[in-house]
Amino acid sequence: MSRRAWAVTVRYRASLSLVGTVLRYLSIPLLVPLLVSLYYAESVVPFVVAVLLTAGLGTALERLDPDPDLGAREGLLMVAFTWFAVAVVGSVPYLVEAHGVPGLMAPIHPDSTLGNPANALFEAMSGFTTTGATVLGDISFDSHTRGVMLWRQLTQWLGGMGIVVLAVAILPELSVGGAQLMDAEAPGPGIEKFTPRIARTARILWAAYMGFTAIEIGLLYGLHVVGPPLGMPGLAPNMDLYNAVAHGLTTMPTGGFSPEARSIEAFSAAVQWVVIPFMVVAGTNFALFWHALAGDRTRLFEDQEWRAFLGVLGVLGAIVSAVLFTGSGFVETAPSGGTFETAYLTDVAAAVGASVEPSIRHALFQVVSIVTTTGYANTDFNAWSPVLKYALLFGMFVGGSAGSTGGGVKVVRWYIVLKTVRRELFTTSHPAAVRPVRLNGRPLDEDGIRGVFAFTALYLVLFFLGTLVLFLDAARVGQGLSVLATMSAVAATLGNVGPGFGAVGPMGSYLGFSAPAKLLMVVLMWIGRLEIIPVLACLTPEFWRR
Amino acid sequence: MSRRAWAVTVRYRASLSLVGTVLRYLSIPLLVPLLVSLYYAESVVPFVVAVLLTAGLGTALERLDPDPDLGAREGLLMVAFTWFAVAVVGSVPYLVEAHGVPGLMAPIHPDSTLGNPANALFEAMSGFTTTGATVLGDISFDSHTRGVMLWRQLTQWLGGMGIVVLAVAILPELSVGGAQLMDAEAPGPGIEKFTPRIARTARILWAAYMGFTAIEIGLLYGLHVVGPPLGMPGLAPNMDLYNAVAHGLTTMPTGGFSPEARSIEAFSAAVQWVVIPFMVVAGTNFALFWHALAGDRTRLFEDQEWRAFLGVLGVLGAIVSAVLFTGSGFVETAPSGGTFETAYLTDVAAAVGASVEPSIRHALFQVVSIVTTTGYANTDFNAWSPVLKYALLFGMFVGGSAGSTGGGVKVVRWYIVLKTVRRELFTTSHPAAVRPVRLNGRPLDEDGIRGVFAFTALYLVLFFLGTLVLFLDAARVGQGLSVLATMSAVAATLGNVGPGFGAVGPMGSYLGFSAPAKLLMVVLMWIGRLEIIPVLACLTPEFWRR
Ligand SMILES: [K+]
Ligand SMILES: [K+]
Structure with a gap:
């Protein structure tokens, strides 16, 4: 097939045009950290540059196709491109903060680790994909402006419910093909269209997401405010408005970034108890809340995925609690190079x-933080004994629910895998029997089951292979990594979890990796957020043929 | 449903009766170590007791049903029972050697670790399933008779090509239902019946297996004999006839037991180079040799599984060679508690x-030893750096070929999984397309593909869950284990590989585990050898209902 025939089969200009529209709109949320910087009397240049660049690039891309019309493949391409593009432009404020703009502004923090383009891209991709893995050297306002630190939080909030879902909610031109786009982006095997019009579904999802975020911010800041008058000054002394907003913006997207170097350990037990239920909510299928608000609460309480999700949290939580309680849950000696x-x-x-x-x-x-793939830490779990670290690694593979903001394999997929295996055991001894696999009473079609197995297998294959490649690269550059640390780095980036163990532990960072390794992990975060298949499909030769 | 209705639906007496027949015949190979003990002037009591007990138990079980007739479920039950039963009676010589027989014989080696019933069962199950994980405290003729040490080797050889395959080859009463029984036992998704009569297929398989074993023994002993006359006394100085037979008996079944504590490291480079191709042969689908001997050599060289198998060996081998060559393939300091x-x-x-x-x-x-799941060591790979250990752990999951004596997931399953994932990528961008997955040019049916995915998923789930349980038990008894050691112990028992890392390294043993942990691993070896589904199917309630 000639190059020319290639070029015309997939109308990539249509895809890029819509990516441009999304970018153009992205300049609006960039005004939030701009205003924050203004409030704190910091330079607004990083955000002015980012706004201009994003709006300009967006407008330019839109010109590629004034009337974009997306088929199946153009849709996949648009979603995959969008997520890469937002990470690229999202890294601009980090780069400008470190390097300044010649003739306009001197570098604000010239020693920022985000001055390195690979690091800036890593941090931005980690933000939008709600991974929460960081390459910040020093997480403090000494090394970064409050505006930049808030942008870092905001990228997670924007990515959480889905940039494409947001686009479908607000862009009238996506009201037709939007369902298919949301399917390509949404976590889980197929989204539930609980209203007839897809734009309305998207708007409801974002409204619920905003609502939960507002409630959490209110509760966190409320604790801070009511503590002293109630005679409890230790209730939430450092959960000021900035911190309440910063953490509200990263809980609901199961993001896990914190402007505090010690993550949630920096806050009181009360704050920690408040955050837990919000992480559980973030890991729940949002469609269930819609049904509950519409009066059908049994849909939530009898949902098989939700029950399995709570079951995993309960069992793993009980095991870890018991081991910690006995006092044998901690390593006996601090490892060298630990955090x-x-x-x-x-x-x-x-x-x-x-x-x-x-x-x-x-x-x-x-357990809730890891299984929901939030990635907050209320203690340095690097200090935990190997068995507990393994339990957390295990939890990284469970993931949140379909239709939640969580990453990983997703509870419903494991549920379907296990029910299908059970069916296989039955048909082994009853070869003539025909028995459908049911979810919430409804039989699943075999094509859907096959898709679930293909995803799960691909996920695990990428995990094992990614670990091997990352490990070989670490050996190449003489970076001393343990098997557990390397496996956790791959599981935590592919699953959008964030922290792992060893050097990439909750109080550590991904700075020590080589630039190629960081780019590998950028790809892992990207394909992990989009659930692998849509992105990899774009990378096969068949995709580009008629 | 009443208890009585349960009892009559599966005719378990028919299954047990055939298990009895197999046991009765098992008394014949028990005569081999008996003769060896006689030759070396050791007590023959351990084997006399074992022969009498095996023949007696076998005869008693046969009486349960004089004319056994197996349906699908009775066949599964028979295969699952058989493998457990041979491990139980196979442990008798170990127990008698340690405890003696009151009034007849004093204990021969009262300090033998195999005097503990859990250990004896572990060693016997590890033998028959060709796992090669050991709980011998001291691997030497000071602690065990030559007869017992040869029995340990012989259990692997008997288990390698399949006890049920052997039964089908020699028992006329299995000429009808034999194909189904072999399917339940055979490694890989369905065996190829390359002759019309299943008993003939079984006989050909065993004949090829015996032939390869004889050639290897001849070559190994030949090196030993020709070395001194050729002026090369170092060619194979310690590969005497006993050692040549002992290693011939454990290479072809991908078993890995050695009467030498240092495994193949105890032998010369020439011996090591001879063993490598035999491990490759043992990991190859034996049906391909049949075709090659019948003149159709392209079947072997163009077989997609075989090419993938050799590809994995080549790529992993090259990576490990390169890392070892650079000198960075070894840990910098010997870890405490290492071997x-x-x-x-x-x-x-x-x-x-x-x-x-x-x-x-x-x-x-x-690489060949681990990927084929043989488990021999020609060096203590515990001394290798973490990245190389991870590469070997990765190899444990690949496994041998279908229709070989190797364990693990099997190359063909991974091949089918990856081809199906590739198809899924295609259908994602071409939703209307229908495309079969092909193996060696033939389209696979979707039910078969589903079975492959179910097995692979179940294998990995059991691996992750088994590791968690084993780890929690190790923490309970205060056994200091690393994540890698625990994962490798589960991967090496479930995959019938044998050695792992850390305490369970190639020069170590599984002695340090608690009795419950050992029994868990006995079950893992058992279900791993029978490829999980047949055994687990027997454990579901539906199996026992009409
Ligand atoms: K996260
Ligand atoms: K083995």
């Missing part, structure tokens, strides 16, 4: 062991 | 680094 000191280990072990509330809180918070 | 000393590490690193033949030999031998 904590022996004194820290002794303190945490003493506070948690044999104490009911701390052991349940540490266990439940971390 | 080697710093002096050993220095010696091996010095001999291998920057030397072509040793680095290729060490790499290729270990």
Whole structure:
């Protein structure tokens, strides 16, 4: 097939044009950190540059096709492109902060690790995909402006419910092909269109998402405000408005970025208890909330995926609580190159062991944070014993629910896999029997089941292969990594979880990797957020043929 | 449903009766170690007791149903029972050697670790399933008779090509239902019946297996004999007839037991190079040899599974060779609790680094040994750096070919999984397209593909869950295990590989686990050898209902 025939079969200009529209609209949320910087009397140049660049690039792309019309393949391409494009332009404020603009502004923080383009792209992709893996060297306002730090939080919030879902909600030109686009972007095997018009569904999803975010911000800031008058100054002393907003913006998208270097450990037990249920909500299928608000609460409480999701949280939480409570849940000596000191280990072990509330809180918070793929830490779980780290690694593969903002394989897929395996055991001993696999009472079609298995297998194959490649690269550059650290780095980026173990632990960072390794992980985060298949489909030769 | 209705639906007596027939015949190979003990002037009591017990139990079980007639479920049950039963009676010589027989014989080696029933069962199941994981404390003729050590080797040889295949080959009463029984036992998704009569197929398989075993024994012993006359006394000085037979019996079944504590490291480079191709042969589909011997050699060389299998060996071998050659393939310091000393590490690193033949030999031998699930070691790969250990762990999941004696997931399953995923990528962008998945040019039916995915998913789920349970048990008893060691213990027992890393490394043993953990691994080896589904099917309630 000639090159020319290639070029005309997939109308990539139509895809790029719509990417342009999304970019043009992206300049609006960029005004939020601009205003924050203005409020804190910081330079607004990083955001002015980003707004101009994003709007300009968007307008230019839109000109490629004034009346874009998307088929199946153009839709896949548009979704895959969109997510890469937002990460690229989203990294601009980080680069400008570090390098300044010649003749206009001197570098604000010339030592920022995000001055390196690979790092800036990593941080932006990690943000939009709600991964929450960081390459910030020093997470503090000494090294970054409050505007940039808020942008970092905001990227997660924008990516959480889905940039394409947001586009479908607000762009009238997507009211026709929108369902298919949302399918390509949405977490889980197929989204539920719970209203006849897809734009309305998208708007409801975003409204619920905004509502939960507002409630969490209100509760967090409320604790801060009511503490002193109630005579409880320790209730949430450092959860000021900035922090309440910053964490509200990263809980609901299961993002996990925090402007605090110690993540949620920096806050009180009360704050931690408030965050837990919001992570659970973020990991729940949002369609179920819609049904519950519409009066049908049994849909939520009898949903098989939700029950399995809560079951996993309960069982894993109980196991981890029990091990922490016995006092054997901590490593005996601080490992060299770890992210904590022996004194820290002794303190945490003493506070948690044999104490009911701390052991349940540490266990439940971390299990919920990892399984929902939020990635917050209320303790440096690098200090935990290997068995508990393995339990968390295990949890990374479970993931959130379909239709939630969580990543990973997703509970419903495991549920379908296990029910189908069960059916296979039955047909082995009853070869003549025909039995459909049911979910919430409805039989699933075999094509859908096959898709679930293909995704799950591909996910695990990419995990194992990605770990091998990352490990070989680490050996090449002489970066001393353990098997667990390397596996967790791949599981945490592909699953959009964020922190792993060892050097990439919750108080560590991904800075130590080589630039090629970081770019590999950028790709893992990207394809992980879009659930692999849509992106990889664009990379096959058959995609480009008639 | 009443208990009585349960009892009559599956005619378990028919299954047990045939298990009895197999046991009765098992008393014949027990005569081999008996004769060896006689030759070396050791007590024959362990084997006399085992012969009597096996023949007696077999005869008693046969009486349960004088004219057994197997349906689908009775066949599954018979296969599952058979493999458990042979492990139980196979452990008798180990127990008698340690405990003696009151009034007849004093204990021969009262300190034998196999005096513990859980250990004896573990060693016997590890033997028959060709796992090769050991709980021997001291692997030497000081702690065990030559007869018992040969029995340990022989269990692997008997299990390798399949006990049920052997039964079908020699028992006329299985000439009708034999194909189905072999399907339940055979490694891989369905066996190829390359002759019209199943008993003939079974006989050909066993004949080829015996032939390859005889050739290997001849070559190994030949090296030993011709070395001194050729002026090369170092060619194979310690590969005497006992050792040649002992290793011939454990290569072709991809077993990996060795009477030498240092496994194949105890032998010369020439011996190691001879063993490598036999491991490759053992990991190949035996039906292909049949076709090649029948004159159709293209079937072998163009077989997609075989080419993928050799490709995996080549790529992994090249990677490991390169890393060893650069000298960065070894850990910098000997870990505490490891199975080697710093002096050993220095010696091996010095001999291998920057030397072509040793680095290729060490790499290729270990990669072939692990991927084929043989489990021999020609070096203590615990001394290798984490990235190489991970590469070997990765190889454990590949496994041998369908229709070979190898374990693991099997190459053809991964091949089908990846081709189906590729098809899924295609249908994502071409929703209307219908395209079959082909293997060697023939389209696969969708039910078969679903079975492959179900197996692969179940395998990985059992791996992750088994690791969690084993790890929790290790934490319970205060056994210090790393994540890698625990994962490798589960991968190596479920995949019938044998050695893992850390305490369960190639020069270590599984002795340190608790009795419940050992029993868990006995079950993993058992279900792993029978490819999980047949055994688990027997454990579902539906199996026992009409
Ligand atoms: K996250
Ligand atoms: K083995």
